[in-house]
Amino acid sequence: MKLLNKMSAACAVIFISSFFGVMAAENSFYAFAPCADAKLEKIVVLSRHGVRSPTQDYQTLSSWSKNDWPQWNVPSGYLTDRGYFLIKSQWEYLKKILIKDSVYKNNLFKSVKIIADSDQRTVKTAEAIREGISSESTIYSEKNAVYPLFHPVKAGIVKLNVQDVQESIINRVNSTKQQDAINLIQTITNCCSQSICGKNALCNLSSIQDSVIVKDNDVKLLGEKAIASSIAEIFLLEYGQWTDRNAGWGQVDEKTLTKLLSLHNEVFDALNRQKAVALSRGGTLLNALKNEINDRGSHIAFFVGHDTNISNIGGLADLTWSIPDQGVNSIPPGCALVFLRWNSETENNQYVTAAIAAPSIKFIHSENPDKERLFLISANLNCEGKICSLTKFNKKIDRALNR
Numbered sequence: 001m002k003l004l005n006k007m008s009a010a011c012a013v014i015f016i017s018s019f020f021g022v023m024a025a026e027n028s029f030y031a032f033a034p035c036a037d038a039k040l041e042k043i044v045v046l047s048r049h050g051v052r053s054p055t056q057d058y059q060t061l062s063s064w065s066k067n068d069w070p071q072w073n074v075p076s077g078y079l080t081d082r083g084y085f086l087i088k089s090q091w092e093y094l095k096k097i098l099i100k101d102s103v104y105k106n107n108l109f110k111s112v113k114i115i116a117d118s119d120q121r122t123v124k125t126a127e128a129i130r131e132g133i134s135s136e137s138t139i140y141s142e143k144n145a146v147y148p149l150f151h152p153v154k155a156g157i158v159k160l161n162v163q164d165v166q167e168s169i170i171n172r173v174n175s176t177k178q179q180d181a182i183n184l185i186q187t188i189t190n191c192c193s194q195s196i197c198g199k200n201a202l203c204n205l206s207s208i209q210d211s212v213i214v215k216d217n218d219v220k221l222l223g224e225k226a227i228a229s230s231i232a233e234i235f236l237l238e239y240g241q242w243t244d245r246n247a248g249w250g251q252v253d254e255k256t257l258t259k260l261l262s263l264h265n266e267v268f269d270a271l272n273r274q275k276a277v278a279l280s281r282g283g284t285l286l287n288a289l290k291n292e293i294n295d296r297g298s299h300i301a302f303f304v305g306h307d308t309n310i311s312n313i314g315g316l317a318d319l320t321w322s323i324p325d326q327g328v329n330s331i332p333p334g335c336a337l338v339f340l341r342w343n344s345e346t347e348n349n350q351y352v353t354a355a356i357a358a359p360s361i362k363f364i365h366s367e368n369p370d371k372e373r374l375f376l377i378s379a380n381l382n383c384e385g386k387i388c389s390l391t392k393f394n395k396k397i398d399r400a401l402n403r
Contacts, residue, residue: 029101032378034351034387035344040103042341043300044292045357046285048307049125051083051240051333051364056230063196064227065189067249070238079121082241084128087334089369090359091132098133103299112137113297116304117150125334126304150305152284153218164276165219166212172270173210173225181263182206184256185228188248192227221271229267232260240333240364254325254361262327269329272308273315275403282312283401289313290397293339293352294390307331316400319379321356334359337379341390350390354381 029040053072054061061069074080112135116126126139141147148155185191186205197203210223238247239257246253252260272278285303292301303309310331314320319337323330335358342351360373383392 027097027100027376029097029103029338029340029355029376031376032340032353032355034342034353035347037346038342038344038351040101040340041299041343041350042293042295043098043103044289044339044341045300045302045336046289046310046313046339047125047129047302047304047336048310048331048333049083049119049121049304050079050087050128051237052077052079052121054234054237056234063193064191064231066193067189070242072241077119077121079124079128080241083121083333084124086240086359086364086369087125087128088132090334090357090363090374091129093370093374094357095133098300111298113292113301114139114304115149115302116141117306118142118145118147122150122304122306126302129302129304149285149288149303150309151281153280154216156217158280158284159217160214160219160280161276162214165214165274165280168274168276169212169219169221169270170210172274173212173221173267176225176263176266176270178225178228178263178266181232181260182224182228184259185231185263188251189231191231219271219277221267225263225267229264232257232264235260236264236332236364239361243365243367254365257361258325258327261330265327265330268307268311268331269315272311273329275315278312278315279401279403282309282316285309286313286316286397287401289339290394293341294394307335310335310337313337314379317354317381317397319354319381321377321379323356323358323360323375323377325361326358330358332358332361333364339381352381352388352390352393354379 053074053076055077057076072080112133114126114130114137116122116139118141123139123141130137130139146155148157152158153160182205191205192203192208194203197207205224205228208224208227210225213220213222235247235252236257239252289303314329320329322328326332335356338355338357340353340355344351356377356379358375358377360375363369363372363374366372381388383396388396
């Protein structure tokens, strides 16, 4: 397995605006060290679940295309056996990196902390991670259907500012210019069924107006871009699930996916990274991540959730990244946001940097993913343009939580 990463700057040196396009040769988390003598003390991982079946029901999918959608061997929204295998393979390799970096020895993996959302797909992903790193740790989760740590709005412990949410999202969505990708999805699916177009004589994606609704204290995007974005995500899941064929009824290969993911990423950002949404949905989790980064107990902690969680945290902490062939702020199945706490004796200080660990499109489609690429990429965490000391990181997060 090949793993590519991006190099960090030296201590106290002002960050350049982006690391995009700068590839380093080393397969190491030390590529993100703040200075030469820094020692990696703690890793806190927020992981998305692996490949799952679509969450939409048959009626919804049928309204998007009359083509026969693939049959999945699990209930709606469940992690598949293939998804489990990919997550395990990913962390088997990353475990080798952690051991090579002298962060952990095999026997220390017994004390890893793992916290998972209550959905089947997140609990099973946590189990795959645990198997991948050869840990015997207990997985902590909630028995209730809604875990407030990952879904505080849905759990009813946080309320949305309806007006701010609707305005911020629809303004961002209206600025999204991805007509080529939308047209491509229209051609592939021949969307849409008259059932979602009302009285419109012409029924296609372009005839469905974008809108934002807040229902049951949660926000949802409807319309052309929402449907197109969801279909692009489904094609990515299909591409990961079946290694013997392309997605989208054979029409969506890796090159086509790259085009479609740029649309999905932009719409997903509009819905989840806006501060009004990100603070309500992600504030509770960000506070937990901050506390875990400061904790002196376990050396590694996993929080296993969803792409929405990573996007919320990215918006609140002003993180950005670009995965080759997947685009800006892409969050593929198994993608992980990794916070790294460092200690520098020379600087007499502690620091926090952040990276994205993500599978390539080839990785999720391959029968032998260990022969394909994983990416380690800077998430561009900075404090007023400089590397974050632990103290400044804590202040940055506190400011984000008190907006």
